[in-house]
Amino acid sequence: xxxxxGHFALVLALILAxxxxxxxxxxxxxxxxxxxxxxxxxxxxxxxxxxxSYVCLTWAFVxxxxxxxxxxxxxxxxxxxxxxxxxxxxxxxGSLLLWAMALSLWTVAVTVFSRHLPDAFLAxxxxxxxxxxxxFIAFLLVTSNPFDRLLPGAGEGRDLNPLLQDPGMIIxxxxxxxxxxxxSVAFAFAIAALLSGRLDAAWxxxxxxxxxxxxxxxxxxxxxxxxxxxxxxxxxGWWFWDPVENASFMPWLLGTxxxxxxxxxxxxxxxxxxxxxLAISAFSMSLLGTFLVRSGxxxxxxxxxxxxxxxxxxLALLVLVIGVSLLLYAWRAPRLAGGGSxxxxxxxxxxxxxxxxxxxxxxxxxxxxxYPLFLDALGLGKISVGPPYFEAVFIPLMTPVVVLMMxxxxxxxKDDAFGAAVRRLAPxxxxxxxLGLGIAFAVDHVTWRTVLGLALAxxxxxxxxQLLAGRLKERAGAAPGARLRSIPAAWWGxxxxxxxxxxxxxxxxxxxxxxxxxxxxxxxxQRAELAGYTFVFRGVHDADGANYDAARATVEVSRGDxxxxxxxxxxxxxxxxGMPMTEASIDIxxxxxxxxxxGEQLEDGAWIVSIYYKPFIxxxxxxxxxxxxxxxxxxxxxxxxRLAGREATVGAAxxxx
Numbered sequence: 005x006x007x008x009x010g011h012f013a014l015v016l017a018l019i020l021a022x023x024x025x026x027x028x029x030x031x032x033x034x035x036x037x038x039x040x041x042x043x044x045x046x047x048x049x050x051x052x053x054x055x056x057s058y059v060c061l062t063w064a065f066v067x068x069x070x071x072x073x074x075x076x077x078x079x080x081x082x083x084x085x086x087x088x089x090x091x092x093x094x095x096x097x098g099s100l101l102l103w104a105m106a107l108s109l110w111t112v113a114v115t116v117f118s119r120h121l122p123d124a125f126l127a128x129x130x131x132x133x134x135x136x137x138x139x140f141i142a143f144l145l146v147t148s149n150p151f152d153r154l155l156p157g158a159g160e161g162r163d164l165n166p167l168l169q170d171p172g173m174i175i176x177x178x179x180x181x182x183x184x185x186x187x188s189v190a191f192a193f194a195i196a197a198l199l200s201g202r203l204d205a206a207w208x209x210x211x212x213x214x215x216x217x218x219x220x221x222x223x224x225x226x227x228x229x230x231x232x233x234x235x236x237x238x239x240x241g242w243w244f245w246d247p248v249e250n251a252s253f254m255p256w257l258l259g260t261x262x263x264x265x266x267x268x269x270x271x272x273x274x275x276x277x278x279x280x281x282l283a284i285s286a287f288s289m290s291l292l293g294t295f296l297v298r299s300g301x302x303x304x305x306x307x308x309x310x311x312x313x314x315x316x317x318x319l320a321l322l323v324l325v326i327g328v329s330l331l332l333y334a335w336r337a338p339r340l341a342g343g344g345s346x347x348x349x350x351x352x353x354x355x356x357x358x359x360x361x362x363x364x365x366x367x368x369x370x371x372x373x374x375y376p377l378f379l380d381a382l383g384l385g386k387i388s389v390g391p392p393y394f395e396a397v398f399i400p401l402m403t404p405v406v407v408l409m410m411x412x413x414x415x416x417x418k419d420d421a422f423g424a425a426v427r428r429l430a431p432x433x434x435x436x437x438x439l440g441l442g443i444a445f446a447v448d449h450v451t452w453r454t455v456l457g458l459a460l461a462x463x464x465x466x467x468x469x470q471l472l473a474g475r476l477k478e479r480a481g482a483a484p485g486a487r488l489r490s491i492p493a494a495w496w497g498x499x500x501x502x503x504x505x506x507x508x509x510x511x512x513x514x515x516x517x518x519x520x521x522x523x524x525x526x527x528x529x530q531r532a533e534l535a536g537y538t539f540v541f542r543g544v545h546d547a548d549g550a551n552y553d554a555a556r557a558t559v560e561v562s563r564g565d566x567x568x569x570x571x572x573x574x575x576x577x578x579x580x581x582g583m584p585m586t587e588a589s590i591d592i593x594x595x596x597x598x599x600x601x602x603g604e605q606l607e608d609g610a611w612i613v614s615i616y617y618k619p620f621i622x623x624x625x626x627x628x629x630x631x632x633x634x635x636x637x638x639x640x641x642x643x644x645x646r647l648a649g650r651e652a653t654v655g656a657a658x659x660x661x
Contacts, residue, residue, distance in 0.1 A: 006060050006063050006064065006069075007060060007061070007064055007069070007071075007072050007151045007153070008151070009056070009060050010056065010057040010058075010059075010060025010061055010064075010150075010151050011057070011149065011151040013053040013054070013056040013057040013060065014053070014054070014057040014101075014141065014144060014145060014151075015145065016053045017050045017053040017054045017057065017104075017108070017137075017141055018138065018141040018142060018145060020046045020047075020049045020050040020053065021046075021050050021134050021137040021138045021141055022134070022138055023042065023046045023134075024042075024043055024046035024047050024050060024111075024130055024131065024133070024134030024137070025131055025134030025135040025137070025138050026131070026134075027039050027042040027043065027046070028040050028042060028043035028046075028127035028128070028130050028131045028134070029127065029128060029131035029199075031043075031127055032123075032124040032125075032127040032128050032131070032199075032200075035124065037123060039127075040123050040124060040126075040127035041123075043115070043126070043127050043130035043131065043134070044115045044130070046130075046134070047108070047111045047112055047114075047115050047130055047133070047134070048112055048115060050108050050111070050137060051105075051108035051109060051111065051112045054101075054104055054105045054108045054141075055105060055108075057101065058092070058101055058102070058105050060151075061074070061092055061098060061101060061150050061151065062089060062092050064151075065078075065079050065088045065089065065091055065092050066085065066088050066089065068080075068081045068088075068161065069157075070154065070157050070158040070159070070160065070161050071153055071154055071155070071156075071157030071158075072151060072152070072153060072154070073152045073153065073154045074095060074097055074098060074150050074151075074152070075161060076154055076157070076158040076161045076162065077095070077161070077162050078091045078094055078095045078098070078161070078162070078163075078164050078165075079091050079161045079163065079164060080160065080161040080162065080163035080164070080551055080580045081160060081161065082163075082550050082551040082579075082580075083161075083163055083164060083169075083550070083551055084169075084549075084550050084551070086171075086174070087164055087168075087169045087173070088164075090164075090168070090173045090174050091164040091168070093177050093178075094164050094165060094168040094173065096148060096314070097144070097148045097149065097150035098150055099177060099181075100140065100143065100144055100148055100150075101144060101150050102177065102178065102181055103140060103181050103184070103185060103294070104137065104140045104141055104144060106178070106181045106182050106184075106185040107133070107136060107137055107140060107185045107188060108137065109182075110133070110182075110185055110186055110188065110189050111130065111133045111134075111137070114126075114129060114130065114133070114189060114192075114214070115130065118210070121210060124200065125196055125197075125200055125202065125207075125210075128195070128196035128199050128200060129189075129192045129193055129196045130192075131196075132191070132192035132195045132196060133188060133189070133192045136188050136191075136192070136325075139321045139324075143314075143317050143318065143321070146317070147313060147314045147317050148314060160580075161580070162580055162581060163551060163578060163579075163580035163581055165581075165583075166552070166576070166578040166581065166583050166585045167236065167237075167585070169578075170232065170236050172228060172229070172231070172232030172236065173232075175228055176225060176228045176229045176232055177225075179221055179222075179224045179225035179228055180221075180222065180225030180226070180229065180252060181225075182218070182221035182222075182225070183218055183219070183220075183221035183222025183223070183224070183225050183226075183252075183255075183256075184222065184252070184255065184290040184293065184294070185218075185290070186214070186215075186217060186218025186219075186221055186222070187215070187218050187222075187255060187259060187283075187286045187287045187290050188287055188290070189211075189214040189215070189218065190211055190214060190215040190218065190259075190262060190283045190286065190287065191283050191284060191286070191287035191325075191329075193207065193210060193211035193214065193283070194211070194279070194280045194283035194284060194329075195284075195329060195332060197280070198280065198332040198333060198335070198336045199332065201336060201339055203276050203280070203336065203339055203340055204273065205269060205270050205271075205273055207269075208266045208269035208270040208279060209270045209644070211266060211283070212263070212266045212267070212270060212644075213639045213641075213644050215259065215262055215263055215266060215283075216263055216497075216635050216638050216639040217635070217639045218259065219256070219259045219260065219263055219635055220632050220635035220636055220639065222252065222255065222256050222259060223256065223628060223631055223632045223635065224628075224632050225252065226249075226252050226253065226256060226628075227625055227628035227629070227632070229249070229252070230242045230243055230249075230624070230625070230628075231625055234621075235588050235590055235599075236587075236588075237586075238586035238587075238588050238601040238614070239601075240519075240521065240588075240599050240601075240614070240616040240618065242515075242621065242624060244390075244391065245372070245390060245391050245394045247296055247373050248293070248296060248297055250369050250370075250372070250373045251289075251292065251293030251296045251297065251373070252293060253369060254289040254292070254293070254366045254369050254370055254373075255286045255287075255289040255290045255293065257362050257363075257365055257366040257369070258282055258285050258286040258289055258362065258363065258366050259286045260362055261278075261282050261358065261359045261362040261363060262279065262282040262283055262286055263638075264355050264358060264359065265278045265279040265282050265355070265359055266279055267355070268352055268355055268356075271417065272344035272346070272352060272417060272418070273344045274344040274345075274346065274352055275352075275355075275356070275359070276340045277337075277340045278356075278359055280333060280340065281333065282359070282363075284325075284326070284329045284330070284333070285363075285366075287325070288322065288325060288326050288329075289366070289370075291318065291321065291322045291325060292322060292370075294318055295315055295318040295319055295322055296373070344418065345418075346417070346418050346419065347418065347419035347420070349415065349419070349420045349421065349422045349425060350415055350416065350417065350418055350419050350420055351412050351413075351415040351416060351417050351420075352417065352418070353415075354408045354409075354411050354412035354415055355412055357404070357408045358405055358408050358409060358412070361401055361402070361404055361405045361408075362405060364401055365398060365401040365402060365405070368394075368397045368398065368401065369394065369398070372389045372393050372394055372397070373389075375387075375389060376388065376389055399453070399456075403456065403460065406460045406463070406464060406505070406509070407460075407463065409464070409502060409505070410429075410432075410463060410464055410467035410468070410471075410502065411425070411429060413471055413498070413502075414428050414429055414467075414471065429467065431470075432463065432466040432467045432470050433463060433467075435462070435466055436459055436460075436462035436463035436466050436467075437459050437462075437463075439458065439459070439462040439466075440455055440456070440457075440458040440459025440460070440461075440462050441455055441459070443458050443462075444458050444517075447514075447517065447518060448518070449517055449518065450517070451517065453513070453516065453517070454513060454516075454517040457509055457510075457512065457513025457516075457517075458510070458513055458514075460506075460509055461506050461507075461509040461510040461513060463506075464502060464503070464505060464506030464509065465503065465506040465507075468499060468502055468503045468506065471499065472499060475491055475495070476488075492641055492642075492643065493637045493638065493640055493641040493642065494637070494638045494641040494643065496634070496637045496638075497634040497635060497636070497637035497638025497639070497641070498634065498638065499634070500630050500631070500633050500634030500637060501630070501631045501634030501635060501638075502634075503630060503634075504626075504627045504628065504629070504630025504631035504632075504633070504634060505627060505631060506627070507623050507626055507627035507630060508623070508624055508626075508627025508628060508631070509627070510620060510623050510627075511620045511621060511622070511623030511624035511625075511626070511627060512624060514619050514620040514623075515618055515619055515620055515621040515624070518617075518619045518620075519616065519617060519618050519619065519621075520534055520535045520616070520617040521614070521615070521616050521617075522534045522614070522615045522616075523603070523612060523613070523614050523615075524612075524613055524615065525606065525610050525611070525612060525613075526541035526610060526611055526612075526613045527541065527608075527609065527610045527611075528541060528542065528543040529541065529542070532613070532615060534615050534617055535617035536563055537561055537562070537563050537568065537598060537617065538561070538562045538563070539559055539560070539561055539600065539613075539615055540559065540560040540562075541557065541558075541559055541611070541613065542557075542558040542559065542560060543557070543558060544556065544557045544558075544602075544605075544611065545558075547574060549576070551578060551579055551580065552576045552577060552578045552579060552585075553576070553577045553579065554574045554575065554576040554577070554587075555574065555575045555602070555605070556572050556573070556574045557572065557573050557574070557575075557600075557602050557611065557613070558570060558571075558572055559571045559572070559573065559589070559600050559613070561591060561598055561600075568591060568598065569591035569598065571589035571590070571591060571598070571600045572589050573586070573587060573588055573589040573600050573601050573602040573613075574586075574587040574589075574602060575587075575602045575603075575604075575605075586601050586602060586603070587601075587602075588600065588601040589601075592622060593622070594622065595619065595620060596617065596618060596619045596620065596621075597616075597617075597618040597621050597622065598615075598616075598617060598618075599615070599616035599617075599618055600613060600614070600615055600616075601613075601614045601616075602614075
């Protein structure tokens, strides 16, 4: 009866979500504190019942209860326990339940950490989040019930997709979903502000930490997913502009613009229209990603093959969200006008330029992702839009973003002198161009992209160092440690995120320019040479796992007379599905990766071996780590906690009075 208990808990969660969606909004409209107070316990109760439902589904997987259809199609009695647990979200229904649980977790966090908000505003935020929960839980119960039974139950399961039987599956989907769903909080704050008519700096200040944390989760999820694809798929790449990869990248671009727009709204009262529209757009792109993954309209290693009727449900939810949001925006448009004025040369101008360019970049990715689908739907043929399109469109858009990104922190708010700004930045700009040209021509296979990428990376790194040096000079008389501690965490967050982007650009540029690849037929004792490394094939032996048979090769890697590593790539055959898989073996270094994957065995007993030399590829994920860490610093700034405490005290005093 445990699956039935999980289903019943999900029904109770839907009822509480409806209560959370309706009662607090009614209370806010009538200014009745008793009704507004219902939102908090309703949200917490909803979270409890969704967790109960999720635990019940996990129990079915762990105990191999193959009378539950989801467990029968995504697990096996021989599947390792770790992958039985992660198998819960390795499918449409289970991942949607994880999404609903992440949404309820975000909502509970709002109830716990936003007690300083005015009661009416918090009630509206919880009401909006309640309606989003209603949509997703109803989606689960109506079209995607994870507790459907098989009668009679299956004797054995089909096992989890072998692509998903990897440690990356443990952390990638939860991080990605926490990022996706986290933008629902920014969306709820924006809609609550539109409903209340309070579109001021306070609203931006309340929303900003939540948006930053969601952005951190999404950054981490995309980075982990990229690393997972790099070592799991066996082709040595880290990004392929896959439609589902794009589905996570679009809200990331808009979320990045939203963070900067919130900063301007909080600081200067400007960009209010931008901020509201970006909050709506970022969450809408998250819903669009859900539609692409679950509708069956795309073919991708990330997509779930599902009934198109499910896609229709998500599409209807997406249209409803966008339609209602834009109607509210049009209603409140007169209150969004105005704000702080600024000159042509000002920090606001640089941030506005970045907002425009990031939005256009997101739109270009959206066009490249959806255009083939529209052509196919209209019967105009099938086309594939791949990396050549995205690189041709994306690079010209992002180049000025990177340039403006480092101009902005050097400019003053409201107005600045053009000549003074140029004098401050000219040395770093000139040196970065010289370094980009010098380094590019010092390496082989120079292209214009190499020159551009290294010049941009040098610009970001040098300007970041100049910015830090200038900040430290402001307290020249203090001890070094005191000077560092005096800098606010939010400033460090900005600095780390920008510096991390520079490191990321270095990794992308050099691995794209200097990587080497060799496919070679090898037998025991044979050797191959690539990028100064020697690879000696020492044969293949059996290395079977719990639910697969594997052939494991031994490849010795050396450089000159020095042994570097012994790599052990595998070719696996998963027994339940009869599906072959390649498991690459990588020697990871700070300045290069040596990557070997095992192909097919030939009739004469030889094996096809793929060898890759990947310079600076680890800098890609180092840059992502620094960007995410910057977001953590920004969200943890003490200023938000002090203001929250002050506002909570003022609110309590008003209630007492």
